[in-house]
């Protein structure tokens with residue numbers, strides 16, 4: 001993706017706290033002017049990456065480059081990077097003007113220039129005219145806007161945002177997502193945004209790094225990550241999903257839940273063990289005769305614009321389906337999907353407990369392996 005010198009680059013960057021390896025030889029490259037998101041569960045190492053970029057933490061090994069130059073030893077205050085935190089970190093004893101003017105004053109810019117800068121930044125975050133307000137007189141959302149204005153008043157080349165919207169209510173959060181995106185586009189600087197909310201990451205980013213356990217599991221556009229998750233963790237973390245074990249018998253033919261299905265994937269070894277991902281919104285309920293699988297409706301809940309339905313097939317795999325119409329609990333119906341909605345992931349041995357890869361296809365052996373995999377994955381990834 002990166003063609004010019006990246007604005008930021010990590011090469012084999014590792015960091016441990018005591019025995020805990022928090023980052024395990026991370027490589028990443030960020031292109032200037034894009035909106036990047038680090039997405040992952042709590043403790044996956046996202047904030048640690050931001051702190052390494054800002055200079056709050058030092059790497060144990062590996063190199064960090066800014067515009068092609070190693071910055072491992074450059075002190076935090078010399079880096080053209082600012083951070084916006086979840087808890088705003090504003091100075092409560094100063095008014096809005098003084099908070100935003102703080103950075104420019106440290107740089108000893110002329111007061112006239114500072115005034116212009118503060119005005120421009122407050123307009124950018126839609127707080128024009130709020131200069132004299134005390135921080136304690138602002139709502140949480142307004143405080144977060146001041147925090148963004150204060151960070152941007154330092155003219156950073158990279159703005160780091162550590163879960164900046166987590167404390168806001170749902171509606172405000174949605175609005176701020178759009179506004180942050182607009183601010184980033186308007187200024188054209190690089191944003192590195194941290195969140196554990198996959199919906200937020202998908203909605204805001206040009207490029208997402210999905211993290212787990214100190215490693216980048218996958219990186220790509222929101223569409224890449226959603227449509228082609230690379231492993232079980234990513235598929236499960238990015239939205240509701242159904243994951244069942246399968247065998248890629250040959251190009252464009254996959255076997256799961258005891259049947260063969262045409263699909264659009266090629267390039268695996270014959271009879272390679274895989275995991276099959278089917279998104280709830282890609283599944284439809286139909287008559288038994290028209291279904292690719294027969295399922296029994298177990299549960300349903302209304303979600304505003306769709307019904308979330310849980311159905312179980314005769315092998316007791318549980319299927320989540322998003323449907324526009326309600327279903328009848330206990331009814332036996334058909335489940336259908338298109339070949340292009342079947343997503344195939346290479347089987348990752350570290351993520352489930354069985355190790356027998358099937359080199360040649362044997363119906364009985366394959367079914368036994370699939371059953372073992374179902375038993376192993378019991379309770380995770382869309383299974384009952």
Ligand SMILES: Nc1ncnc2c1ncn2[C@@H]1O[C@H](COP(=O)(O)OP(=O)(O)OP(=O)(O)O)[C@@H](O)[C@H]1O
Pocket residue numbers: 017022040041042043044045046047048049196
């Ligand atoms: N100063 C520290 N000393 C010891 N362990 C730390 C320190 N800072 C972070 N950790 C540990 O490093 C791991 C990664 O932390 P980090 O804050 O980067 O995760 P995160 O993905 O940002 O999670 P969260 O969303 O909860 O902030 C965690 O297990 C955390 O407990």
